[in-house]
Amino acid sequence: MAFEGLTERLQNAISKLRKKGKITESDVKEVMREIRLALLEADVNFKVVKDFVKTVRTRAVGSEVLESLTPAQQIVSIVNEELIKVMGDEATPLNKSPKIPTIIMMVGLQGAGKTTTAGKLALKLKNEENARPLMIAADVYRPAAVDQLKVVGESIDVPVFEMGTDVDPVEIVRRGLALGREKKNDYIIIDTAGRLQIDEKLMDELKNIKELAQPNEILLTIDAMTGQNAVEVAQGFNDQLDVTGVVLTKLDGDTRGGAALSVRTVTGKPIKFIGEGEKSTDLDVFYPDRMASRILG
Numbered sequence: 001m002a003f004e005g006l007t008e009r010l011q012n013a014i015s016k017l018r019k020k021g022k023i024t025e026s027d028v029k030e031v032m033r034e035i036r037l038a039l040l041e042a043d044v045n046f047k048v049v050k051d052f053v054k055t056v057r058t059r060a061v062g063s064e065v066l067e068s069l070t071p072a073q074q075i076v077s078i079v080n081e082e083l084i085k086v087m088g089d090e091a092t093p094l095n096k097s098p099k100i101p102t103i104i105m106m107v108g109l110q111g112a113g114k115t116t117t118a119g120k121l122a123l124k125l126k127n128e129e130n131a132r133p134l135m136i137a138a139d140v141y142r143p144a145a146v147d148q149l150k151v152v153g154e155s156i157d158v159p160v161f162e163m164g165t166d167v168d169p170v171e172i173v174r175r176g177l178a179l180g181r182e183k184k185n186d187y188i189i190i191d192t193a194g195r196l197q198i199d200e201k202l203m204d205e206l207k208n209i210k211e212l213a214q215p216n217e218i219l220l221t222i223d224a225m226t227g228q229n230a231v232e233v234a235q236g237f238n239d240q241l242d243v244t245g246v247v248l249t250k251l252d253g254d255t256r257g258g259a260a261l262s263v264r265t266v267t268g269k270p271i272k273f274i275g276e277g278e279k280s281t282d283l284d285v286f287y288p289d290r291m292a293s294r295i296l297g
């Protein structure tokens with residue numbers, strides 16, 4: 001299960017304090033050392049860990065905590081609050097265009113879950129807003145990506161614009177946008193190509209699509225299972241494309257959780273959705289407070 005190791009280690013660290021009743025500054029120091037190790041082991045970015053530990057420690061050695069009759073409980077609250085803060089405080093809604101269509105561009109490495117997430121998002125908009133999305137298949141490099149999006153589209157009854165795999169993706173997007181505007185689709189979701197790693201050609205193509213489509217939202221899909229690497233990827237895409245939000249996928253797997261805690265601080269961009277399964281309905285809005293509760297167990 002996701003966060004299993006992190007949850008267990010945080011709980012262990014804090015349960016030692018519970019046995020003590022009143023605590024001293026050196027008890028705080030000891031528990032912070034364990035929390036620091038727990039976070040590092042969960043693949044949380046080094047700098048994020050450092051700042052997090054410093055903030056919690058400063059708050060925890062305050063007289064209110066040390067003199068409290070329930071110091072362990074107070075420290076749990078502080079950790080909880082700081083976890084929420086590090087993940088962005090509040091849920092961040094999807095950016096929408098004041099007039100239709102809202103254009104959403106999906107970007108990310110191959111295998112991160114872009115195509116799947118495009119379908120999940122389309123279904124969510126359909127179910128929750130009665131929206132009429134159109135999806136554009138602009139991933140012409142990955143074998144079968146176009147077909148995959150078509151299959152997804154059929155299963156959720158959302159139209160897919162495609163021109164096969166022999167046409168320039170920018171041209172596909174141009175035509176897809178024109179069709180969406182003509183048909184008055186309220187959302188247009190562009191599925192773009194990924195690579196196994198970030199490369200210049202991929203970025204140039206994505207920049208060209210961005211330039212053309214002027215999307216309201218550029219959602220970077222990252223695979224939570226890839227740990228530290230996920231955060232580097234996020235940084236790379238953000239530097240080049242100035243993304244507007246992140247979708248963290250595969251949180252149903254046994255991810256250690258580092259990406260969830262690092263992405264916001266490292267990129268400054270909010271996690272907007274989380275993917276928790278392979279089905280079209282497995283997409284949820286990201287709530288930092290719920291995630292913090294889940295991490296603390």
Ligand code: GDP
Nearest residue numbers: 110111112113114115116249250275276277278
């Ligand atoms: P793309 O190359 O970025 O378009 O990635 P795909 O959408 O093809 O997804 C790659 C694989 O990850 C597929 O097998 C998906 O079913 C799977 N996948 C995507 N999102 C999730 C998720 O949230 N949880 C799980 N368990 N699998 C996912």
